[in-house]
Amino acid sequence: MVSLVQTLILGLQVGALYALMASGLTLIFGVMRVINLAHGAFAILAAFLTFTLWRNLGMDPILSIPVVMAVMFAIGWLVYVLVIRHVRGAHVSMTVLATFGIALVLEGAMGFIWGNTSTAVRTSYTDASLSLGPLYVPQAMLITAAIAALVIGGLYLLLNYTWTGRAIRAASTNEGGALLVGVSVATVAALTFAIGVATLGAGGAMLSTIYPFLPGTHYQWIARLLAIVVLGGLGSLPGAILGALVIGVGEMAATNYLGAAWPVAVPFLVIIVVLITRPQGILGTRLREDAVA
Amino acid sequence: MTTISGASRLLDPRMQKLITRGLVLVAAVVIVLFPLSPSASAQNTVILALVLAIGASGLNIITGYTGYLSLSQGAFIGIGAYVGAILATRFPDVQPLLWAPIAGVVAALIAMLLGLVTYRSRGPAFVIITVAFLFLVQFVAIEWVPVTNGTAGLTLPLPDWPDPWGNWPFHLALVVLLALSLTMTWWIRRTKFGMGLIAIREDEGKAGTIGVNAPVYKLLAFGASALFVGMAGSVYGYYLSFVDPIGMFSIITSALIVLSVILGGRGTLFGPVLGAFIIQPVNNFANDTFGGGNARLVIFGGLLVLLVILLPKGILPTAAALLEKTRSKGTVGLSGARLNPLDRPLAPAEARPPAPTGRTLLEVRGLHKSFGGNHAVNDCSFTVPEGSITALIGPNGSGKTTVFNLISGTMTPDRGEILLNGERIERLSPWSRAHRGIGRTFQITRLFREMTVLENVVAPLRDFSVRQLGLGAVSGSEAARAEELLEFVGMSAYRDARAGALSYGQQKLVELAQVLMLDPKLILLDEPAGGINPTLIERMGDLIRALNAQGTTFLLVEHNMPFVVGLCDPIRVLARGAVIAQGSPEQIQKDPLVLDAYLGDDYLLEAPSRSVNIPVVERNPA
Numbered sequence: 001m002v003s004l005v006q007t008l009i010l011g012l013q014v015g016a017l018y019a020l021m022a023s024g025l026t027l028i029f030g031v032m033r034v035i036n037l038a039h040g041a042f043a044i045l046a047a048f049l050t051f052t053l054w055r056n057l058g059m060d061p062i063l064s065i066p067v068v069m070a071v072m073f074a075i076g077w078l079v080y081v082l083v084i085r086h087v088r089g090a091h092v093s094m095t096v097l098a099t100f101g102i103a104l105v106l107e108g109a110m111g112f113i114w115g116n117t118s119t120a121v122r123t124s125y126t127d128a129s130l131s132l133g134p135l136y137v138p139q140a141m142l143i144t145a146a147i148a149a150l151v152i153g154g155l156y157l158l159l160n161y162t163w164t165g166r167a168i169r170a171a172s173t174n175e176g177g178a179l180l181v182g183v184s185v186a187t188v189a190a191l192t193f194a195i196g197v198a199t200l201g202a203g204g205a206m207l208s209t210i211y212p213f214l215p216g217t218h219y220q221w222i223a224r225l226l227a228i229v230v231l232g233g234l235g236s237l238p239g240a241i242l243g244a245l246v247i248g249v250g251e252m253a254a255t256n257y258l259g260a261a262w263p264v265a266v267p268f269l270v271i272i273v274v275l276i277t278r279p280q281g282i283l284g285t286r287l288r289e290d291a292v293a
Numbered sequence: 294m295t296t297i298s299g300a301s302r303l304l305d306p307r308m309q310k311l312i313t314r315g316l317v318l319v320a321a322v323v324i325v326l327f328p329l330s331p332s333a334s335a336q337n338t339v340i341l342a343l344v345l346a347i348g349a350s351g352l353n354i355i356t357g358y359t360g361y362l363s364l365s366q367g368a369f370i371g372i373g374a375y376v377g378a379i380l381a382t383r384f385p386d387v388q389p390l391l392w393a394p395i396a397g398v399v400a401a402l403i404a405m406l407l408g409l410v411t412y413r414s415r416g417p418a419f420v421i422i423t424v425a426f427l428f429l430v431q432f433v434a435i436e437w438v439p440v441t442n443g444t445a446g447l448t449l450p451l452p453d454w455p456d457p458w459g460n461w462p463f464h465l466a467l468v469v470l471l472a473l474s475l476t477m478t479w480w481i482r483r484t485k486f487g488m489g490l491i492a493i494r495e496d497e498g499k500a501g502t503i504g505v506n507a508p509v510y511k512l513l514a515f516g517a518s519a520l521f522v523g524m525a526g527s528v529y530g531y532y533l534s535f536v537d538p539i540g541m542f543s544i545i546t547s548a549l550i551v552l553s554v555i556l557g558g559r560g561t562l563f564g565p566v567l568g569a570f571i572i573q574p575v576n577n578f579a580n581d582t583f584g585g586g587n588a589r590l591v592i593f594g595g596l597l598v599l600l601v602i603l604l605p606k607g608i609l610p611t612a613a614a615l616l617e618k619t620r621s622k623g624t625v626g627l628s629g630a631r632l633n634p635l636d637r638p639l640a641p642a643e644a645r646p647p648a649p650t651g652r653t654l655l656e657v658r659g660l661h662k663s664f665g666g667n668h669a670v671n672d673c674s675f676t677v678p679e680g681s682i683t684a685l686i687g688p689n690g691s692g693k694t695t696v697f698n699l700i701s702g703t704m705t706p707d708r709g710e711i712l713l714n715g716e717r718i719e720r721l722s723p724w725s726r727a728h729r730g731i732g733r734t735f736q737i738t739r740l741f742r743e744m745t746v747l748e749n750v751v752a753p754l755r756d757f758s759v760r761q762l763g764l765g766a767v768s769g770s771e772a773a774r775a776e777e778l779l780e781f782v783g784m785s786a787y788r789d790a791r792a793g794a795l796s797y798g799q800q801k802l803v804e805l806a807q808v809l810m811l812d813p814k815l816i817l818l819d820e821p822a823g824g825i826n827p828t829l830i831e832r833m834g835d836l837i838r839a840l841n842a843q844g845t846t847f848l849l850v851e852h853n854m855p856f857v858v859g860l861c862d863p864i865r866v867l868a869r870g871a872v873i874a875q876g877s878p879e880q881i882q883k884d885p886l887v888l889d890a891y892l893g894d895d896y897l898l899e900a901p902s903r904s905v906n907i908p909v910v911e912r913n914p915a
Contacts, residue, residue, distance in 0.1 A: 098602070
C-alpha cells in the first residue's frame with residue numbers, strides 16, 4: 001500500500017514536469033497543425049542554457065527560469081520566421097520533416113557547444129527530500145510541480161482571458177474565419193510557436209535539476225511528449241495535462257513492478273496502442289471527416 | 294541558328310526520352326562495374342549508396358505512391374541485417390548471402406504489421422507511430438538478449454570467398470536487389486495496384502467509395518516496400534560483419550532514406566536512387582572530414598530543412614516541370630476553352646423514365662447516427678424504388694449528407710438497417726458497397742487532383758481480386774469505356790488535363806463519369822446542381838434523365854427546388870434527422886409540415902409547376 005502511494009506521489013510529480021513540457025507541443029499543434037518534432041531538442045537546449053547560467057554565473061535554476069524563458073521565446077520566434085513560416089499550409093509530412101531537420105541541427109549544434117557527455121545541474125535541493133512518515137517527496141520534484149502549476153496556470157489565463165489568447169483560440173478553430181475578423185494569423189502563429197517553446201524554458205530548467213541530459217536525449221523526450229499529447233488528444237491542453245499525469249504514474253509503476261528497462265518502452269507502446277484504438281485520444285474530438293471536406 | 298534548332302531538338306519529347314535512357318544506361322554501367330575502381334573508400338561509398346538506394350526505392354512505394362510518410366524505413370535494413378546475422382551465427386556452414394531472401398520475407402511481414410496500423414491512423418498520427426515503431430524495434434533488439442545478444446551485438450563470419458573477388462559479391466548482390474526493386478516499382482506504377490495506391494494518396498476516403506479496397510492495397514504496399522530492403526539489410530550486415538542495436542536502428546538512417554526520396558523526387562522511378570547517390574557521398578564526406586557526429590547532424594538536419602522549403606518536389610519532378618514549361622511556352626492551353634452544352638442534344642427529348650418495376654432498390658430502416666450529443670440522424674426510414682429518381686430534401690443540418698455517408702459506407706450507423714436489393718449492407722466497407730452497385734458523388738467534388746481526367750475515370754474498380762491488381766492501369770477496353778463516358782458528360786476534350794485544374798462545374802461532370810465507371814445500380818448525388826451555372830444545371834438534369842431512362846436509379850440531395858420538382862419523383866423530406874414527409878412533388882409542395890420545416894410559407898406563391906419549362910434559379914451552394 002505504502003509503495004503504491006509512493007509510486008503515485010512520484011508519478012504525479014514527474015507527470016507535472018511532463019505536463020509543463022507537453023503543453024507547448026499540444027498548443028503548437030492545436031493552432032498550426034504542426035507536429036513539432038524539435039520539441040524535445042528545444043527542451044534539452046533550455047536545460048543546457050540553465051546549466052550554463054548555473055555554472056558560469058552561479059544562478060539558481062529556479063531564478064534563471066524567467067531568463068531562459070525569454071531566450072527560448074526569442075529562439076522560438078526566430079525558428080518560426082526562418083523555417084516554420086515557409087512550410088505552413090504545406091502537407092503535414094513536410095512540416096514534420098522540417099521540424100525533424102530542426103531537431104537534428106539543434107542536436108548537432110548542442111553537441112558542438114556543450115559536448116556529448118552527460119550533464120546535470122546539482123543544487124542544494126537536488127538530492128533533498130521531505131519525509132511524511134514512511135513516504136518521501138523529493139524536493140526538486142516538488143518545486144518542479146509547483147512551477148509547472150504556475151506556468152500552466154499562466155498559460156491557461158493567457159489563452160482564456162486576454163485578447164491574444166482569444167486570437168490564438170480563434171486561429172486554432174478556424175483560420176479563415178480569424179483572418180476575416182481581423183486576426184493576423186501569421187503573427188498569432190509566430191506568437192504561439194514562441195510561447196510553446198518558451199514554456200519549455202521552464203520545463204528544461206527544472207529538467208536539468210532532476211535528470212541527467214545530453215544532446216542525444218532529446219529523442220527520449222520527444223517520444224515521451226508525443227505519447228502524452230497523443231494520449232490526451234492532439235491539440236487539447238487539458239488532455240495534455242491528463243496524459244502527462246497518466247504517463248508519469250505509468251512510468252513509475254513500470255519501473256517499480258516490471259523493471260528499470262521498461263519505462264523506456266512505455267511511451268512507444270502508449271503511442272501505438274492509443275493511435276490504433278482511439279486515435280482522437282482521451283479528450284480529443286474527432287474532426288468531421290466526410291463529404292463536406 | 295544551329296543553337297536554336299539544337300535547343301528545340303533537345304525539347305522534343307522523343308529526343309528527351311532517348312537522352313534519359315542513355316543517361317540511365319551509362320549510370321547503370323558505371324554502378325555495375327564500380328568495384329573496378331582502385332579506391333577502396335569509393336567502393337565502400339557505392340556499396341553503402343546501393344543499400345540506401347534500395348531503402349529509398351522501397352520507401353518510395355509507400356511515401357511516393359501511397360502518401361504515407363515513414364520515419365522507420367531504416368528499421369527494415371536493421372531487421373534484415375539482424376535476421377541474416379542471427380541465421381549466420383546459428384548455421385556457420387551456410388554462406389550468409391543465401392539468407393537474404395528469408396531476411397526479406399521477415400522484413401516484409403513486419404512491415405505489413407506496421408501497415409495494419411494505417412487502418413486506423415493517417416497523416417501526422419502515422420508519422421508518430423513510425424517513430425515509436427523504430428524505437429520499439431530497437432528496444433526489442435536490446436532486450437531480447439538470448440537471440441540478439443543485446444547491446445553487445447552479433448559478429449558475423451568473414452567472407453569465405455577468394456581474396457581477388459574482393460567486394461564483388463556484396464556489390465553484385467546489391468546491384469541485383471536494386472534492379473529487382475526498381476523493376477517492381479516500375480511494374481506497380483503501371484498496374485491497377487499502383488493506380489489504387491495513388492488514389493489512396495490523393496484521397497483515401499474517396500478511394501473507398503469508388504471500390505478501392507484500401508487496407509489490402511496498403512498491406513501489400515507495405516510488404517513490397519520492405520521486401521528488398523530486408524534482403525539488402527542482410528547483405529549490408531554481412532558486409533559490415535557486425536550488427537548492433539544502436540548502429541542498425543539509428544533514426545539517422547531513416548532520415549537519410551527520407552532525404553534521398555524527397556531530394557530525388559518522390560513518386561518517380563529513379564528519383565530515390567538519384568537521391569541516395571547524392572546523399573551517401575555527402576554522408577561519407579561528413580564522416581571522413583568532420584569525424585561524423587555533430588557535423589553530420591547539422592549538415593543533414595539543415596539539408597532536410599532547406600529541401601522542404603526550397604525544393605519540396607525534388608530534383609526530377611522539378612526538372613521535368615521546367616522542361617515542360619519551356620516546351621509549352623506560347624502554346625494555348627485548354628483552360629480557357631468554353632464548354633458548350635448545346636453542341637449536341639444529349640438526351641432525346643422523349644427520354645421517358647422506365648416503367649416502375651414496383652420493387653424497392655434501397656431501403657433505410659430506423660437509422661441512427663450521433664456525433665457526441667448531436668443526433669444527426671435520428672430514426673430515419675425511407676425507400677428508394679427501383680428505376681426512380683428519388684430526392685432527399687430538407688433544411689441545412691437536417692442530416693442529408695450524413696444519411697449519404699451512412700449509405701455509401703463512409704460512416705457506419707449507430708443503429709438501424711440499410712438494405713440494397715434486400716441485402717443488409719450497413720456494416721460493409723465502402724468498397725464492398727461500391728462493388729455491389731452503389732456509386733456516389735460529393736457535395737464538394739473530390740477528384741484525384743494529381744491524376745488526369747482519364748485516369749480519374751478509369752480508377753474505379755467494380756470488384757476486388759488478387760489477379761486484378763496486376764492488370765494494366767489504363768487498359769484498352771477500360772480506356773475506351775472511360776472515353777465513352779467522358780464523351781457522354783461532354784468532357785472528352787479534357788481527357789488529358791490534370792483534374793485539379795478543372796473548374797468546379799467541370800469537376801462535377803467528371804465525377805459523375807467516374808461514378809458511372811462502376812456501372813452502379815444506384816447513384817447517390819450530393820447537390821449535383823449546387824454551385825454551378827444555369828446551363829450546366831440543365832445539362833446535369835439531362836444527363837440524369839438519360840441515365841435513368843437506361844435503368845439507373847438515383848437518390849439525390851438538392852436545395853434547388855425547381856430542379857428537384859422538375860426531375861424527381863418521389864421526394865423524401867428530412868428534418869432533424871428523420872423523414873417527416875414523403876410523396877410526389879405535388880404532395881410535398883402542399884404538405885404543411887414541409888412548408889413549416891423547410892420550404893417556408895411563401896413557397897406556394899412562387900411554386901414551380903411541373904408542366905412548364907424548369908425555371909432555373911441560381912443558388913448559393915450550401
